[in-house]
Amino acid sequence: MKKLVLIRHGQSAWNLENRFTGWTDVDLSDAGLEEARNAGIILKKNGYVFDYAFTSVLKRAIKTLNIILDEMDLLWIPVTKSWKLNERHYGALQGLNKAETAQKYGDEQVHLWRRSATVRPPELDPTDSRYDANNPKYSELNKTDIPLSENLEDTEKRVIEYWKDSIVPVINENKKVIISAHGNSLRALVKYLDHVPADGIVSLNIPTGVPLVYELDDDLKVIRHYYLDMQGEVPEEVIPGSIK
Numbered sequence: 482m483k484k485l486v487l488i489r490h491g492q493s494a495w496n497l498e499n500r501f502t503g504w505t506d507v508d509l510s511d512a513g514l515e516e517a518r519n520a521g522i523i524l525k526k527n528g529y530v531f532d533y534a535f536t537s538v539l540k541r542a543i544k545t546l547n548i549i550l551d552e553m554d555l556l557w558i559p560v561t562k563s564w565k566l567n568e569r570h571y572g573a574l575q576g577l578n579k580a581e582t583a584q585k586y587g588d589e590q591v592h593l594w595r596r597s598a599t600v601r602p603p604e605l606d607p608t609d610s611r612y613d614a615n616n617p618k619y620s621e622l623n624k625t626d627i628p629l630s631e632n633l634e635d636t637e638k639r640v641i642e643y644w645k646d647s648i649v650p651v652i653n654e655n656k657k658v659i660i661s662a663h664g665n666s667l668r669a670l671v672k673y674l675d676h677v678p679a680d681g682i683v684s685l686n687i688p689t690g691v692p693l694v695y696e697l698d699d700d701l702k703v704i705r706h707y708y709l710d711m712q713g714e715v716p717e718e719v720i721p722g723s724i725k
């Protein structure tokens with residue numbers, strides 16, 4: 482049996498300000514730094530050790546990972562960063578306040594933009610300063626791979642490509658892996674691992690800074706999963722919107 486740990490970064494400055502974030506590279510809030518430290522303490526207290534880590538190219542996930550590894554005295558392990566683990570691109574909504582956007586377009590529309598697998602938020606205009614085409618972070622990508630907006634299925638496509646090409650080979654070497662990523666890039670991975678249908682993923686929300694453990698068999702089929710706290714496994718019904 483193999484164990485994989487997923488962690489959504491701690492609260493970010495824009496989670497706190499209730500703004501659509503996506504690929505915007507915002508930092509952790511003070512509460513987010515604390516959540517990351519706690520996650521490291523929880524993992525250490527529960528006896529977890531990692532050989533290899535994956536994260537996105539966004540600082541809220543990278544810093545969360547570093548703080549966790551620091552707490553566990555594991556800062557030395559190899560870490561691979563990829564844009565394919567980035568948060569879902571939020572298109573022209575990036576930077577807007579979620580409550581104000583709901584007042585303007587209605588709760589139902591905003592809920593679809595936030596949680597539907599198939600509805601794409603409005604696209605960024607390629608002339609928009611928020612478009613990442615000239616960001617050196619993405620210089621190795623074809624311009625056509627830099628999104629103007631994504632739905633969850635778009636995110637799932639790149640996350641699962643990366644899962645198959647880069648993460649699975651490491652897990653198959655019997656390395657103990659942690660992935661530090663984002664609400665929706667992790668929802669995409671969970672959707673794939675648990676075979677959640679598109680309409681079933683709408684209500685799934687992954688909390689910030691709570692380690693989510695997947696037990697996998699030798700074929701990497703899911704045996705079971707659970708969140709961890711200081712006392713060990715958390716009953717899933719305790720976490721709102723968690724995986725059934």
Ligand SMILES: O=C(O)[C@@H](CO)OP(=O)(O)O
Nearest residue numbers: 500501502503568595664
């Ligand atoms: O703003 C975002 O990029 C995401 C994650 O914080 O928000 P949502 O809860 O709408 O998926």
